[in-house]
Amino acid sequence: MRKYLNIDLNTQTIETEKLEGEALARAGRYHIVKTLVDSGMVDKDPLSPENPLIFSAGPFAGTNFSNANRISIGCKSPLTGGVKESNAGGTFAFAMGQLEIAGLTLNGAGDDWVIIRIPKDGEISFEPADDVMGMGLFESAAKLHEKYGDKVSIGMIGPVAEYGGLIAGIAFSDQENRPVRLAARGGVGAVMASKKVKAIIVDKHKMPPFHDRKKLMGSIKGYTAKLGDDLAIQSLGRNGTAQVADLINHMGGIPVRNFSGGQVVDPTQDTLKMGGDFIREQNTERGGETKHACMPGCMIQCSNVYADEDGNEVVSPLEYETIGLLGTNCGLTEPDEVAALNWIANDLGIDTIETGAMIALLMEAGEAEFGDLKFMEGVLADIRQGNERGQLLAHGTAYIGDHYGLKRVPVIKKQAISAYDPRVIEVTGISMMLTAQGADHTTGNLFNVETKGKSTEELTKSSMEVQALCAAADSLGLCVFGRSVTNINLDLIITALNDALGTELDDDFYVRLGTETLVLESQFNTAAGFTEEDDKLPDFFYDEPLAPMNKSARHHSAEVNQVRRDWIAEHAI
Numbered sequence: 016m017r018k019y020l021n022i023d024l025n026t027q028t029i030e031t032e033k034l035e036g037e038a039l040a041r042a043g044r045y046h047i048v049k050t051l052v053d054s055g056m057v058d059k060d061p062l063s064p065e066n067p068l069i070f071s072a073g074p075f076a077g078t079n080f081s082n083a084n085r086i087s088i089g090c091k092s093p094l095t096g097g098v099k100e101s102n103a104g105g106t107f108a109f110a111m112g113q114l115e116i117a118g119l120t121l122n123g124a125g126d127d128w129v130i131i132r133i134p135k136d137g138e139i140s141f142e143p144a145d146d147v148m149g150m151g152l153f154e155s156a157a158k159l160h161e162k163y164g165d166k167v168s169i170g171m172i173g174p175v176a177e178y179g180g181l182i183a184g185i186a187f188s189d190q191e192n193r194p195v196r197l198a199a200r201g202g203v204g205a206v207m208a209s210k211k212v213k214a215i216i217v218d219k220h221k222m223p224p225f226h227d228r229k230k231l232m233g234s235i236k237g238y239t240a241k242l243g244d245d246l247a248i249q250s251l252g253r254n255g256t257a258q259v260a261d262l263i264n265h266m267g268g269i270p271v272r273n274f275s276g277g278q279v280v281d282p283t284q285d286t287l288k289m290g291g292d293f294i295r296e297q298n299t300e301r302g303g304e305t306k307h308a309c310m311p312g313c314m315i316q317c318s319n320v321y322a323d324e325d326g327n328e329v330v331s332p333l334e335y336e337t338i339g340l341l342g343t344n345c346g347l348t349e350p351d352e353v354a355a356l357n358w359i360a361n362d363l364g365i366d367t368i369e370t371g372a373m374i375a376l377l378m379e380a381g382e383a384e385f386g387d388l389k390f391m392e393g394v395l396a397d398i399r400q401g402n403e404r405g406q407l408l409a410h411g412t413a414y415i416g417d418h419y420g421l422k423r424v425p426v427i428k429k430q431a432i433s434a435y436d437p438r439v440i441e442v443t444g445i446s447m448m449l450t451a452q453g454a455d456h457t458t459g460n461l462f463n464v465e466t467k468g469k470s471t472e473e474l475t476k477s478s479m480e481v482q483a484l485c486a487a488a489d490s491l492g493l494c495v496f497g498r499s500v501t502n503i504n505l506d507l508i509i510t511a512l513n514d515a516l517g518t519e520l521d522d523d524f525y526v527r528l529g530t531e532t533l534v535l536e537s538q539f540n541t542a543a544g545f546t547e548e549d550d551k552l553p554d555f556f557y558d559e560p561l562a563p564m565n566k567s568a569r570h571h572s573a574e575v576n577q578v579r580r581d582w583i584a585e586h587a588i
Contacts (some may be wrong), residue, residue: 017112017223020119020139022131024210025064027141034117036518039074042117044100044489045528046071047089048535050120051098057542061093061202062179062209064124070111070170070215073492074515077112077223079312080235081242082494084109086170086187086198094181094202094369094411095428095453097540101203102457102489104309104318105187105196106219110168113220124210132163135218144213149174151362151399152186155214156194163216165192171214173364176204178401180409182369183208186361189309195331196309199366200455201430202411226517234511238500239314241507247499251317252306256335256496258291259434263339263462267564268439270344270432272385273375274425277436277561279343289338294321294350302326310494317496321354330358336456339434340371345378346385356388359395365409370395372412372431380419423555427454428545437552438561438568441466445478445575448550451536457495459485471570475578479533483586487529530586547572 016035023029041049047069051057059065068090075083086108092099111118114135128144147155152173159169168188176183183204186194225231242248250258263269264287267277280287287293295305303322308314309332318332333354341360342353360367374394377383383390397405408415412431416424425432430453437444446459459482466474484502488495491508501508505525512520540549556568 017115017117019117021122022119023122024125024129024212025123027125029139036516037520039117039516040491040512040518040520040524041528042071042073042490043085043087043102043492044089044486045532045535046118046490047087047100048098048532048539051089051091052535052539056091057539059091061091061096061206064210066091066206066209068121068203068206068210069118070107070120071118072108072111072116073490074512075112076108076492077110078231078235080511081239082310082313082315082497083492084112084310084312085489085492085494086111087489087492088185088198088203090203090206091543092201092203092453093205095430097428097453097543097545098451098536099201099203100452100489101184101198101200103185103187103196103198104313104494105189106168106311107170107187107217108492109311110217110219112223114218115223116217121207121210121212126211128211128213130159130213131215133215133217135220147213148177152194152364153362156188156192159214159216160192166219168217168219169194169214170217171364172204172207173362174401175363175365175398175409176208178406178409179205179208180365180398180401180406181205181411181414182365182373182409184364184366186364189331190311193331194364195361197361197364197366200368201453204364225515227514230514231511234507234514238504238507238511241500241504242314242497245500248315248497251496252315254291254295255305255317255319255332256291257289257294257319257333257338259335259462260338261287261290261292263435263440264290266439266462267561268436268462270339270425270434270436272346273344273379273423274432274436274555275423275559277439278563279348288348289342289350289353294319294333297350298322303328304331307331313494315494315496321350323351329354330361333357336434337367337371340431341367341374342371344371344375344434345391347388348386352388356391356395359392359399363395363399365398368433369411369431372425373408373415376412376415376419376421376424379423380421424553427552428549430454435460435462436561438556438566439564441570442474442478442481444552444568445475445570446482448552448570448572449475449478449575449579450482451540451545457485457489458482460495471574472578474570475575476582478575479579479582482533483526483529485529486532487525490528490532526586530583534583547576550576
């Protein structure tokens with residue numbers, strides 16, 4: 016059994032609900048959309064007090080279950096107007112689990128900025144946030160740790176969220192107390208700011224009780240062993256997520272200069288400096304960390320700590336999506352440049368995907384040449400200051416595209432497309448079209464499949480299958496990077512759930528949970544006014560063949576939606 020906290024910010028009171036059994040498994044992304052549907056949020060202003068901000072931890076949170084300590088954050092998105100779940104690593108879900116807290120919802124909005132303190136002993140308190148307002152995340156996190164100690168986890172927003180910037184996320188402590196694990200997408204940081212909550216501080220404690228702890232530990236050990244034996248996991252741990260840049264560049268689908276090209280260098284002729292191989296070798300020589308776990312217990316360790324030529328830490332982590340959108344998409348070719356910008360973005364608590372896509376639009380509009388690092392630094396300086404230009408830019412990619420009257424705007428449902436060009440990375444492109452979350456690769460990324468000669472129907476079915484699996488993982492607090500093991504060992508996950516919760520969940524529960532989540536998300540967005548028109552790729556993906564593969568997008572909204580409906584019907588949901 017675990018507690019669920021419903022926090023009324025108007026009155027600073029808390030109602031505690033007790034959850035047990037299957038209710039604890041229906042966490043994360045499922046819990047978020049179920050709450051939003053049940054509370055009738057479809058017609059509410061996302062930045063109004065009525066929009067709940069939901070923090071949900073999975074059933075294994077608080078343990079050393081590898082890649083099972085992700086935290087899900089959700090609400091009606093102020094960026095897209097639809098449902099949003101954004102999740103992150105770090106220690107926050109781990110700390111919540113150790114205090115036997117399944118989740119919490121922030122309801123209403125206070126009159127003054129507060130810090131919510133959740134201790135292991137004593138009552139939850141609401142404390143003034145004056146001392147940490149207006150400063151970057153690294154400075155404010157340091158002040159909070161000075162006050163509350165090191166044995167806490169912090170979820171907090173930065174200065175961009177404070178003024179309502181829609182590119183702002185919520186940052187969580189990593190294991191070294193850096194505020195760098197970001198639930199970045201959809202404007203969740205702006206929603207937290209609308210409630211005048213600067214930070215939530217949770218004590219770390221001890222492993223929580225479970226129905227059959229001994230058997231659960233056996234499942235954890237078995238899962239860890241399978242991860243260690245898996246070649247894909249080994250590769251990910253060796254090169255980190257930056258290795259994806261090598262692969263996607265080779266495939267010709269990495270975003271280059273506002274999605275006008277798909278390859279930075281010919282891999283048969285030149286070394287991709289933005290790729291995992293180069294970054295790992297350079298970082299090793301400099302004394303950086305090439306393996307780093309974003310959350311407690313994870314043995315994949317696909318993050319890093321990137322060092323400069325003098326061996327000093329620049330940023331943690333430097334990962335593929337940032338490399339793609341804030342790097343190659345803006346015309347940068349050197350990882351040192353992206354790393355420096357990445358640190359600034361982390362300090363501001365902003366989404367590097369949305370920010371990179373937005374800056375590339377400014378370059379396309381003629382404000383600067385692609386690759387102009389000083390211009391990019393100036394953009395981030397304006398965003399930090401929150402001046403008139405900075406607040407305009409903090410509205411995100413779709414808004415800036417409209418503002419400048421641009422035609423080549425890489426968004427779906429007003430959210431920037433991730434670092435997989437849908438003309439080449441076709442299944443991921445279909446997933447970004449269909450998901451209610453806006454363009455988001457994490458909802459159904461499948462880039463390593465052969466698509467040549469396959470129909471829209473075949474590829475859409477593949478997308479739906481991976482979407483259901485990803486939605487289930489997001490609902491259970493599992494990182495999708497473990498999917499090469501998770502998705503072929505669902506019986507192990509179900510056994511672990513039953514041992515942890517005392518349930519009798521059947522073997523179909525995992526896929527059923529994911530499918531139910533997808534259906535609820537679609538229902539929410541439909542009720543909020545979304546139609547198949549909102550699932551369209553921007554026209555330029557169809558009109559412009561992408562060099563060097565010379566592929567154009569070939570999948571259309573009506574076709575993929577028909578396959579989606581048929582797939583849902585077939586799965587009897």
